[in-house]
Each structure stands twice: as structure tokens, then as C-alpha cells.
Amino acid sequence: MPDFEFDAEKSMAENIAAFHAHLAKENPEFAQLLSAELPALVPLPQQAAQRTARRAAFNQVVVQHLDEVQQEEAECLATS
């Protein structure tokens, strides 16, 4: 039995929101990052080069976020 299922009675937008909510239970920080940035990727462009560029831009945002959070945590630790 999978731990998450889509509901045929709900709209697609509701189902996708439910998916993000499910992810948030496991990792709220990453779930929020994904739900904020994923819409910019959908639908994927047909051309491979454009897809690669979109993926790289998405991962760049992820890296920037991860480093910023790490920096903030380090600063908090230093001041406490």
C-alpha cells in the first residue's frame, strides 16, 4: 500500500497541492522549496537544450537555497 495516492474525485490542482502537503510532513523545508520552484518547470519544453537549461537553473536555485540556510545556521551558532 503506497503512502500517498491521488484522488480521482479531486481536481489536478488539488491533487498536486496534496502531494506537496504530503512531502511537507517529511521535510517541510525541501517541500516548500520544491512547491515554489516546480511550477516554473512545468510543462517541460520540447527542445533538449531548453530542458537542460531549465533543469540547471532549477538546481542552481536549490544550491543557493541550501547554502543560504547553511550560512544562516552557522551565523546563528556563532552568535549564540
Next chain:
Amino acid sequence: MPRYFLTDLQIEGFRGINNEGDPLRLRFKEGAVNSVFGPNGFGKSSTYDALCYAVRGDIPKLRRLQVAEQADEYFCNRFHGTGRGTIRLALKPDDGGTEVVVLVERDRAGSRTVTSPNGHPDPEGLLRSLNEDFVLLDYDSFRRFVEDSALERGRTFAGLLGLSALSEHRQALEMLSESRTLNTDLEISAYERQRDASRTAVANAEQRIAALYQRLVGEALPLGTAPAEIVANATAVLRKAPLLAPFLEEADVMTADIDAIRKRVREEEGGTRRDRLALVIQAIGRLDALAPAGDEVGDQERLAASVTERDKALAGTRGPLFQTMYQSVHAVLTSEQWEEKQRCPACESLPEVPADEHVASQLAFYEAVREKQGAIRACAEDSWLDRLRRLEEEPELDIDAAARTHPNLRAACLKGGITAEAVAAASSRLAELDARRQEAQARLQAERREIEAALPESLVALTEKVEATQQLRAALDERGEHTATAAIAGQKASRRKDWKTFITKACATFSEAEASLSKAVTTSLEDKYKAMFAHIMGADAVVPQLQRAARTENLSLRLEAFHGAEGLAATPLLSESYRNALAISLFLSAALRSKGAARFIVLDDITSSFDAGHQFYLMEVLRTRVGLPGNPDGLQVILLSHDGLLEKYFDRLGGTPEWNHQKLLGWPPLGNVITQAQDNERLKAQAERFLRAGQVKEAEPLIRQYLEYKLLQMIAKVRIPVPLDFAIKDHLHMVQNCLDIIREAMTLHDRAGALVLDAGQRAQIETVHVPALVGNWVSHYETAVASSLAPPVLLSVLRTIDELADAFKFECRCDGTPKRKYYKSLSSKGCRC
């Protein structure tokens, strides 16, 4: 949320429909099947294109053309005065709400504007909500569905089921969780390498700290001693020396002024030998710190392996020009513009290895090169490379700056372009420098012993302690720095791996849920599409079945039964008509399941592969199972067709409450397109306009259409029996044939004494109207032997046909007001008055 019927469509200046100042107007009944018949070249496809543009913002069949065709310039009618195309739609909510009018315009430059003349707040949004995959279907939709790959078919079907949003999200998540690109984009390996190199440096520093502590304190350093304790113990030892104590009253070994201490010791002893001893001890300490640490051989082997794998992948590539070409070909192959994925779009040949497979395999080589270059870049942080740098910069080894190899080596690593030979040379160079280091160390140790022997013992020991203090401080600093670097790099690698785990799991969760829902919905349609298929094809021996893969988007078309056989593939086995029937059944079943904004479906020439019998079965499915009112929960069906046989069927049902039929007439693309059912007066008016302007050639086809329309109307209304040939062959519906049939029927009824027409009407028909039509039209235009007539004569033909029609009518006074009505038949009025 209400759903919408399409009740009215007006088109001007778009595709083949000119209609300048007089838009083509089609009216659709929401509770009926609506058919529109148009012979070839009469604007039927343009009508479909206009609906595509209005709802989808584009015309897919034009978008699939080569760029050189400049399809964008052919949206608007080329002969329209303003060059502006307008499409006006009236959409009626199924909850009884107010009708919404939406006006879509496109100018010559290609810009699109959408407005609502009756004030809908978001007309473009409304059109977007209508854009469901099943709303506009043509023959090509079905053909492509059957012939597509299982993956593309699965994605198309997801759209039909209203699940395309899930399919698109799934594709995006699959792209994001691809392991190789994640490692490269997030630089996970590079941070892991940096962390490992820093840990090695920490271990190296700790070894030196232990040795220096032993020299300073005279005891072994207990494991796990904190840096503060090391500093405190070393400081305590140095404070015991009277010469050093003043320098350490308020300082420790980390903060004391070492230069001042050295100066003080020099003052005490004096002489160059003492200074040299200090330098020798410093040099020995530096060389100690340059001893090998960590698994250098392992690191070198890893780098060499990455270089070998990169070279192997590189051998499969053919340079950047080919890479650009493969990327371009791949883009074409994966686009909708190129349907035959096995054919190469560059040379249009059909290679033995399918073009899409070949191009994907070639691009994989380039991707592998990129991945290995990333691995090589990560090696630039390896500790053995850093040791090579420090050895080359060590003054005791006396290597000229120009002879240093490390800068080029590191640059090549960072570019991912280092060669196997360079790695081997660097490895040898490191070994050679390490041997020189050991030689220098032995030489310095000997010199140290010699100097120490010559100097007073107490100052020798003191000098040693001072230099050991300096080295201890450097080693403690180094350990601190590398510990911090290792921690940061480790955290970065760890956070990135956490994200990788998260996105991979998210993708798996989503894919599983999407596959499960799609499979469930597909299964729920099973009874419906099987029943439809059986009805259309009139056969139970062939039973189709959709199979959705458990974990992928692949959708296979199978045959549950095929004349006793089971589990066969549908696409290669079924004939074209069966395949289309299967696709139609699936699309219609999916459309009926939808609860989206569109409660109508437009079907353009979907019967092309069917014979008359199967066309009839399909129409029956549409009438009784899909469309309103046959299916109370069904859709408003709008059928566009050019098929003459189907038109008989449409004619037969047209005018009944459950069927609304219209026929396109006119003279596109220069003149107007109009509908016969409601606009025959416009047909006549247009012909009259041309005649009054002296444009006989333009008026002729309209006059012919109007005459045929009126004569067929008389035959239908008065129920005049016609021969079988006339009934089923459109090309026999010529004016002369119609007149002959009417006159023969009148003669028959007259001889039987049953003709209901009065004497005046008979005389008008026989002696005035029919001779006028034969003389002024038939003998000129249907025999093709005479030249055109003058406009006044043709205007009289239009009047004559109306008078002829009136001769088959009587004045009815049943409801008190006199009305001209057709006789029920040639032998009966069909009226009480």
C-alpha cells in the same frame, strides 16, 4: 462550476473564410447533435481551424509545418480587406446562467486579442479552461494516438483523462531526480573530495602536533587532548625558562611574540651559527609537514580511472559540430513537428538503426564526457596535488618558479581536460620531490647536529623550544582551518545528498501515485470503450484492451480477444478502420468522463476510414451514447464532415429535435461562406449583390446553389417521390433533374385525378416558371454550350425560382392569420382550412 455549450460561432477573415463585413454564422443547439456539411473547399476545415485558434491559441497542423513555410502568415484570410481575422463564440452555461460572448481576433502581425463584448471578466481564462484534449478532435488525432510510441500514447491519454497536469509534473520530477545530472549540478562529489582532503590535512597536522608536543613538553600527547590544554601545557613549560618567562607573562604559545623571543635568544648568544640553527630547525619542521599523508596512491588511481573513462566516452563523440547537430536533430525528433521518429530529419532517410535511438546513443557519449569531466574537476582538491604544490614551493628544494608543474596541472584538472600522461607525470614528479625532501631532511638534520655540537647546550635546547613553539602554533592553526573546511564541505555534501534523497523519493512517490490513478481511471473506462468499439465495428470477436504500465507512463493497445486468440498487440494486427474505431472509442469514453468546463466536443472528418455501414454505426454511437439528448449526461456533439453519404444521414435527421444540420455554401476564399439551413436568403442576397455590381462570374455558383436548394426544398416539403439514383447521388441534384422529377410527379398525380394544385398554379408552373428556368438557366449553364447571360436575366431567374416555390403553396387560415404554406403532398393540403 458550470460547463459550457457552444451555441453560436461567427467567423470573418480567418483561414479560407473571407466573408468581409458579413461573417459566416453557425448556430448550434445545446441539446442536440449538430452536423455541418461542407463540400471540399467550402470552409469546413477553416471552421475547425478557427475553433482551434480560439480555444488553443494555435493551429496545430500549421505549427507542424516546416519553418520555411511561414505558417504564421496564413492564419488570416489573404483576400480580406483588413487582414484581420475575427472569431466570435457564444458559450452558454449548462446551469442556465447568462450566455458569454467571446471575441478572438488576430491581426496580420500575428497578435491575438481576446475580449468579451458582454463583459465576461476573464474571457482568455474561460477559453483556456475549455482547452481540454478531447474538445477538438480530427482524424489525425486518432491516427497519431494509435501510431505513437507507448510512452507518447500514455501521455496523450493522460491528457484525455484530464491527467496531463500530473503527467507534466511527473516528467519534470523525473528530470530533476536523474542521478547523474544531480551529482553534476549539485557538485556533490567535489564537496566530498574537499571534505576528505581537509580531513587528511587535519590528520597530518595532528601527527605534527603530537611530535612537537613531545619535543616541547617532553611527554607523549595523550589522545583527545583539547587544543587549549596543549597550549596551556606548552606555555607552562616555556615559562620555566628564565630567558623566555618575561615574554609569556600575559601571553601563551599561540599569542607570544616569537620574533621578539628569537631576538632575545640571539642577543644572549650572538653569532650567525645560532641564527642558522633556528633556520635549520624551521626547515626541518616544514619538511616534516610535507611528508605523505592519506591514501595518495588511491587518489591518483581514482583520477587516472576518471581520465580513462572520459577518454573512452570522448572516443565515441565526434566533436562539437556533431554535438550541435545531434542536439538539433534530437530537438526535431522529440518535437511534434516530426512524427516518424525512426526517420532521420537531417537527411530524411530511414536508417537501419532508428534515428531516435541512434541520436540518443550519440548524445549519451557527450553526456558521459561531461559527467567524467565533473569527476576530474573534483580531484583538483585532492591532498596529493596540494602536497605537490607545497613541495614545489619549498625553499629547501630550490625549484625555479618556471619549472613548477602544479599550476598547469590544477588548471587542467579544473577544466576536466587533464591527460592520462599528465596524471602519470604528476605522480612521478611527486615521488621524485618526496625523495628530494627526504634528502634535504637528512642534510639539514646533519647540519643541525653539527651546529648544536658547537653551541652551548642550554641555548641549543632553548632555540629548539622556540622553533618548536613556532611550528606547534602553525600546526594548531592548520588543524583549526582544515577542521572548519572539512566541516563546511561535509555539511554541503550532506545537505546536497539530503536533497538528492528527497527529490528522488518525491519522484518515486509521485510516479507511483500517478500510475496508480491513471491505471484506475483507465480501468474504469474499460466497459464503456469496449461497448462503443463493439457497437461501431458491429463485432464481438475483437475486444480491445488498454494496458497501463505499473510504474511508467507507457500505454499499450492490446487485444483481449481476436477471433479466439488472446493477448495480441492491437496496432500491428488491426486494420486502419478497426484501429480508428478503437481510438475513437477511447477518446469518446474519456470525453464522457470529463467534468471540465467544456460540455461540447467538435469532431472534424473523423469517419474517413469507414465505409457507409460503419459510418452509420459511429453516428448512432454519437447520437445515442455520447451526445445530448440521447445521453442526458452527455455532451453537445458538433460534427464537421465533407462526406456526401453522411450528408444523407444528416439530412434525414436534420430538423428533428435531437439533430441540427447545417450545410456550408458560398464561394470561398474570395467570396462568402454561408449556411444553407438558416441563411439561404443571404445566399440569394449575395448573388443579387454580385449581379447588381455586374459580377456575373462571381454570382453564378451562388445562383446554382440557391436554385438547387429551393428545388430540393420543394421536393422535400411536398414529398415528391424521387428515383433511387437521385436520392443517393449528389451529383444528380442538378436543376434540370429536379425540374424533371417535379413535372413527372405532377403529371402522374394529374392523370390519377389527385393533383391538389389549382389550375392557376399548374398553368404558372407549366407555362411560365419552368420554361423560364430552362430557358434562362438550364440551357446556358448545365449544357455548357452557351455563354453567360446578362445580370438582369439572372436576377429574373432568382425571382422565378421563388415564384415556382410559391406555386406549391396555399394560403392557410387555421390560426386566423393568413400564411403561405407548402402543400403536404401533391395530393393533399394537410390543413383544416
